[in-house]
Amino acid sequence: MCGIVGYIGKRKAYPVLIKGLHRLEYRGYDSAGVALINNAGQLNIYKAKGKVSELEAYAADKDTGGCIGIAHTRWATHGEPNMVNAHPHYSESERLAIIHNGIIENYAVLKAGLQAEGYTFKSDTDTEVLVQLIEYTQLNRQADLKTAVQLALQQVVGAYAIAVLDKEHPDTLIAARKGSPLVVGIGEDEYFLASDATPIVEYTDKVIYLGDEEVVVLTVNPQLSILNYQLSTINGVDKTPEIKRLELSLSQLEKGGYPHFMLKEIFEQPRTLTDSMRGRVNVRQDNIALSGFIDNKDRFLNAKRIIITACGTSWHAGLIAMYAIEEFAQIPVEVEYSSEFRYRKPVINKDDVVIAISQSGETADTLAAIQLAKQHGAFIFSICNVVGASIPRLSDSGCYTHVGPEIGVASTKAFTAQVTALTMLALCIGREKGTLTKEHFTRIVSELGQIPNKISRVLEQEKRIADFAKTFTYAQNFIYLGRGYNYPVAMEGALKLKEISYIHAEGYPAAEMKHGPIALISQEMPVVVVAPHCGTYEKIVSNIQEIKARKGKVIAVVTDGDEVVSKIADYIIEVPQTEECLTPLLTVIPLQLLAYHIAVVKGCDVDQPRNLAKSVTVE
Numbered sequence: 001m002c003g004i005v006g007y008i009g010k011r012k013a014y015p016v017l018i019k020g021l022h023r024l025e026y027r028g029y030d031s032a033g034v035a036l037i038n039n040a041g042q043l044n045i046y047k048a049k050g051k052v053s054e055l056e057a058y059a060a061d062k063d064t065g066g067c068i069g070i071a072h073t074r075w076a077t078h079g080e081p082n083m084v085n086a087h088p089h090y091s092e093s094e095r096l097a098i099i100h101n102g103i104i105e106n107y108a109v110l111k112a113g114l115q116a117e118g119y120t121f122k123s124d125t126d127t128e129v130l131v132q133l134i135e136y137t138q139l140n141r142q143a144d145l146k147t148a149v150q151l152a153l154q155q156v157v158g159a160y161a162i163a164v165l166d167k168e169h170p171d172t173l174i175a176a177r178k179g180s181p182l183v184v185g186i187g188e189d190e191y192f193l194a195s196d197a198t199p200i201v202e203y204t205d206k207v208i209y210l211g212d213e214e215v216v217v218l219t220v221n222p223q224l225s226i227l228n229y230q231l232s233t234i235n236g237v238d239k240t241p242e243i244k245r246l247e248l249s250l251s252q253l254e255k256g257g258y259p260h261f262m263l264k265e266i267f268e269q270p271r272t273l274t275d276s277m278r279g280r281v282n283v284r285q286d287n288i289a290l291s292g293f294i295d296n297k298d299r300f301l302n303a304k305r306i307i308i309t310a311c312g313t314s315w316h317a318g319l320i321a322m323y324a325i326e327e328f329a330q331i332p333v334e335v336e337y338s339s340e341f342r343y344r345k346p347v348i349n350k351d352d353v354v355i356a357i358s359q360s361g362e363t364a365d366t367l368a369a370i371q372l373a374k375q376h377g378a379f380i381f382s383i384c385n386v387v388g389a390s391i392p393r394l395s396d397s398g399c400y401t402h403v404g405p406e407i408g409v410a411s412t413k414a415f416t417a418q419v420t421a422l423t424m425l426a427l428c429i430g431r432e433k434g435t436l437t438k439e440h441f442t443r444i445v446s447e448l449g450q451i452p453n454k455i456s457r458v459l460e461q462e463k464r465i466a467d468f469a470k471t472f473t474y475a476q477n478f479i480y481l482g483r484g485y486n487y488p489v490a491m492e493g494a495l496k497l498k499e500i501s502y503i504h505a506e507g508y509p510a511a512e513m514k515h516g517p518i519a520l521i522s523q524e525m526p527v528v529v530v531a532p533h534c535g536t537y538e539k540i541v542s543n544i545q546e547i548k549a550r551k552g553k554v555i556a557v558v559t560d561g562d563e564v565v566s567k568i569a570d571y572i573i574e575v576p577q578t579e580e581c582l583t584p585l586l587t588v589i590p591l592q593l594l595a596y597h598i599a600v601v602k603g604c605d606v607d608q609p610r611n612l613a614k615s616v617t618v619e
Contacts, residue, residue, distance in 0.1 A: 002087070002101040003027035003073040004182070005199050006163040008173040008220045009190020013069035014059075016192070020199030021052045021073050023253060026261075026407050027101075027195060028075025029608050031086035034059065035097035035165055036069040043097055043167035047086040051608075068170055068220075070163045070193070072099040088165075089128040091135035092119050096145075096166055098131035101195060102159035102180040110155065130156065134164065146217050146232075149174055153213070153234045159364060161210075163193050171221040176234065177210045181362045181389065184208040184216055186243065189227055191218040196360075196386065197246050198253055198405055205246040209388040214239065244388060252404045260606045262408035262500070266592050267459055269413050270452040272403040273585070276417045280424060283449035286442050292381060292397040293428045299379040299396075300329075300429050303353040307346075307378070308335045309369040310357035313411040313495065314418060317383075318357055319488035320584050321422035327581065328430030338365035341372070348376035355422075356382045359406060359414040361389020370394055383421050385414055399425065408607050410499045412592050415492060416455075416585050423448070423581060447579045451586070454576040458589045461573055465590060468555075468571050469597035475526050478505035479517055480591075482530035483540050489530050489584045493591030500609050501599040510536075510543040521550040528594070529569070530587045533559035534580040544568055555594070557587045 003024025007013045017034050032055040033047035046062055048054040052073055072087035088097040104110070107126035110133055115121070119132050130152065138148035145166045153160070159179030166172065175182060175193050185192030185200035185207050192200045197207060208231070210216060217230045231239045258264035281288055293300060306325060308318035315337060322333040336346070338356075342365060348354070354373040358366045361384040370380050370391065382391045382398035385406065392398045401417035427444060430436030472478075478497055482490030491507030498505050508517055510529065521527065527547050531540045541564055547554055548568055556569035559577050566572045573594075575586040599606050 002075050003195045004070070004099045004101050004161060004163055004193065005072075005195070006070040006099075006173055006175065006193030007190070008068040008171075008218050009187065010067060010220070010222065011190065012065070013067055014064035016203075017069050017071035018052065018056060020194055021055070021071050023198040024195055025052055025073050025608065026409055028073050030074045031082065032071070032073045033086045033088050033099075034064075034069060034071040035088040035099070036064060036066040037165060037167050037170040038063055038066040041167055041170055043094065043165065045088050045090060045097055047083050047088070049082050049086065068165065068173060070097065070099045070165055070173070085123045085125050087125075087127060089123060089125065089131050091131045093135065095168060096131055096135050096164060098127060098134070098162055098164050100127040100130060101161040102178075104130055104156055104160065105158035106156070107158075126158075130160070130162065131164070145169060145172065145174055146215065149176060150215055150232075150234045150236060153178070153215075161195065171219055171226065173218045174215065175210070175218070176213075176215040178212045179364065179367065179390070181360075182210045184210065184218070184229065186229070189222070190220065191229060193218075197248055201246055201248045201253070206243050207246055208241045208243055211393075212390075247387065248405065253407070260408065260596075260600075262410055262412060262596055262606050265406055265408050265413045266589070266596065268403075269416050269589065270456045270459075272413045272417055273420055273455065274452045275402045275404075276420050277424070277448065278402075281445060281448050283446055286445055288424050288427055288431075288445060290399055290424055290428055292399045293425060296379065296381070296397045297432060299353060301432055302351060303331055303379075304349065304351050306331050306333045306353045306355060307348070307373070308333060308355045308357065309338045309341050309366055309373075310335075311338050311363055311365055313415050313492060314357040314359065314363075314366075316488045316492040316495070317415055317418035317422060318355070319491075320419050320485060321355070321426060323485050324423050324426035324581050325429065328426045328436045329433055330435045331429070336369070338363065338369040342368040346372075348373050348378050350377035352378040354378045354380050356380060356391055356395065357418055357422075358382070358389075358391050359385045359411055359418075361386045361391040363391070367391055367394065383418050385417070409609055410496055410595070410606075416588065419584055420448070420451075444579050444581065447582055451578070451582060454578060454586055455589055458575050458586055461590070462593055465573060465593045466597040469594055470601050472526050472598055473601050475503055475524070477520070478503060478526050478528060479513075479520065480505060480507040480528045480530070481510040481513060481540070481543060482507070482587075483510045483536045485535070485580055485584055486530040486532065486587055489588050489591065490528070492588055493528060493530070493595065496592055496595035497598065500595055500606050501602055501604055502610070503598070510540050513543055514546065518546065518550070521547055521552040523551045523553065526553045526555060528555045528557070528591065529565075530557045530591075531565050532557070532575060532580075532583045532587060533562060533577070534583060541565060557590050
């Protein structure tokens, strides 16, 4: 889940690369580096531990000339974060330079073979092994760089997105991918490479999304009037690229006056949910239209079971979907962590539907999970935010969430959009199966149309949440409780707090508190209770009373006008009344704001929390 960027063309490469690294920094920020071939044919590499700004400071007095270069911002896998392990890496002769996102699983075997041939290694990374292998292949086979890259990658087990420079060919940039994302931007007399489209959007709207085991050769030589790109597989089969147009604006990549991307993205949710429902939810006609469902209706109606696979926040969205699908469609649902699902021997049948959820569409474990499911003949439906990503391309059908780029590492607007998409899917299945009454369907569709406005009302309480959040920066631990549809919300709230404030927090079903966690309750243990007035409200009131009897501090999320919990909780945050299945879309908003403001008061890096990265493209 590192970020890679490359440029070849008519302009100076370094500013393009640095700006691109800043755009990709959410993918990793342990270290950063850049490789440039200057006009004299020298291959210069500059690296720094820490964020991209550290690299800029280090390179300030260096030669950053040249119109071709590659750059990298790292989330460490093999080797600790330091200058030596930072990318790019030289080959033995320092003729080649490489950047890499992914993991080479058989790097130890490859490294031993190269050491036997006399190669030495400066870093602990698997990436250096790959550049040495390419150079060895180039020399041993007397191959050109493209062929050397293809032959080397045929020996690699694992995932990669790479870009390679050769100082003997300063007019050529070569890239390849398998299991890690890579986008080629096609400009006027120039080409761009990046892990996603964010570094490319201000230069061109024409892109090629590389497929697995594809290699692209980008050549720009103004003196010889050469400008071309060639696409092939690692086995040498030529391919015809499919050029796509970006649907992304530059303004989506800026903070827009907010102090952090996370806060901006929290406040964007009324608009992003409207965008997610646009063209799908028609309140006037009492209808939901999801093309991914309509085109594959029989697979859902005949499904004996639905398996939802996801990681992290997306897994919490999947749990909410389980409640909705089982209630509306009466189909058994299992929700699996992708990382566990892929490594056990799950029973998957041909009449199963597997729903994969991933904001980026590149989550390595989820990719592997759906590949396993496809081998068993299951139907794959994906919920994803990034057009052209690997997961939707591998799926039989799916639904894009259309929330725009999410830069903050802690997911917010992606979660509510996933829940919205999954709720729409559950409603469609239930309506077609006849397991959901017309009156109930109509009521929920009407409420869906009101959710963006109701989120706006919740957001109006931000200042009050910020004020009492200051009280809880002392806490070392939090407990979050919820029931029914709001049990996953409790877990999501706890995850947000852990991610950005580094306070330990756990989410539980409220009724399970008495089966262990109640032993932790004290004046020093804040408890967040998600308690809208629906379903098991009376039961959760009893849970709150149990906490207060043990002198616990309670922050409660309640429905507007609540007269019971508001009298016993220490702090309350109100959300508008809505259908029970839609309450997560409202109750999660205060928990996002609470985590955000506690983290800000603690002085934490909200957008780039330690040890985390946005897109987990490695195991």
